[in-house]
Amino acid sequence: MIKERKNDKSTEQKILEAAKQVFMEKGIDGARMQDIADKAGINKALLHYYFRSKEKLFEMIFMEEARKFMPKVTSIMMSELTLFEKIEKFVGEYIDTLLQNPLLPIFILNEINRNPKDAIKKIFGNQRPPIDKVDELITKLVKKGEIKPIKGIELMVNMVSMCIFPFLARPMVQWITKATDEEFVKLMEMRKKTVVKFVLDSIKK
Amino acid sequence: MIKERKNDKSTEQKILEAAKQVFMEKGIDGARMQDIADKAGINKALLHYYFRSKEKLFEMIFMEEARKFMPKVTSIMMSELTLFEKIEKFVGEYIDTLLQNPLLPIFILNEINRNPKDAIKKIFGNQRPPIDKVDELITKLVKKGEIKPIKGIELMVNMVSMCIFPFLARPMVQWITKATDEEFVKLMEMRKKTVVKFVLDSIKK
DNA sequence: ACTCGGTTTAACCATTTGGTTAAACACAAA
């Protein structure tokens, strides 16, 4: 062993976790380097020793989280599943991701609005999600008379909206429904089914 | 006339408009009083002469915008319209509101996450949206065999999600679809119909 | 002519904040 003299987690890891928490809760402007240092259990000097600047640190965190935001849309859409199966898989996996990263949406969307070009590049690279493929799939099923026509983009936007929005508006949803944190989680678990049903009911003939 | 010696708009109005713009674009933490003063065409001294502090000014703006966020849900839901008509009216009016206030969602949701209790009180007062009424409406139509059962909260969350989310993720949507600003607006105009159809197709039997 | 409130100018202040520095320390590997 070279590193890790005393602490279980490496210091770098502790910093990254602390930074992630603080940035997610307060945003880059609201976050304070001191808070991050405190939460990581170290001092500011060491924080800057590891990550030269706030920007750099934020960059790291954002890169790490950006990939989670638009999940394996492409891989799911390119798979051999039927459209119905793809919808089910997409919604299920996405809501699961969000249950494990509840603050991800507001974090990412803020950065997208602050800095669209860079943020989008970091999320998608240069590869746009394959909506054409969705359109093709839909066209086939429409011809077979199994579903009503709908634009791929509309279908995708609707699905993503229904998955993400409840997490963005979580405090509101919990207040309106008087739900505890556990109940909110249950609600989202349920939505893995209800959203799929909602979508399928809508497009099926 | 007592006021308005030289300027067309009253100074207070100019400040409020400038502050609204800056706060909406940058958030309370990212906003600079100097920017607001500049955008209003005045100086910092006068800005503080009108609004004592950044907090106070933000408060004003937030109060003004908060009401727009959750529109006349109650009044629409309480009206004499059928469920189908209510859905159509709700989606149509809401998307119209958002077209005129595109940054409203991210602005409000950020404050809700920063400061849930106060923000929610300012948005809703103490009156929770009447989901029971929605449930009642649904129950009736289910008994009449006109629609499939669905929880009121799920229906509402889905509708609101599909209305708001595209505005939250606007840069992403425009990048994916290669849409200009005008095309985005058109897309949203179209969604006034497609979202309604999507919802109705889903719940109708 | 005088007053009064909106307005500007410009200096000023205190605090926060990101970031730096230097010295001392601890500990593991060589």
Place this chain on the structure above:
DNA sequence: TTTGTGTTTAACCAAATGGTTAAACCGAGT
């Protein structure tokens, strides 16, 4: 023992920022 690296301490810095102050200005109503 020496060396190197991670770590702390603590002082320090410069810039940004919210906010204040005082003096002068200006123009409309009295």
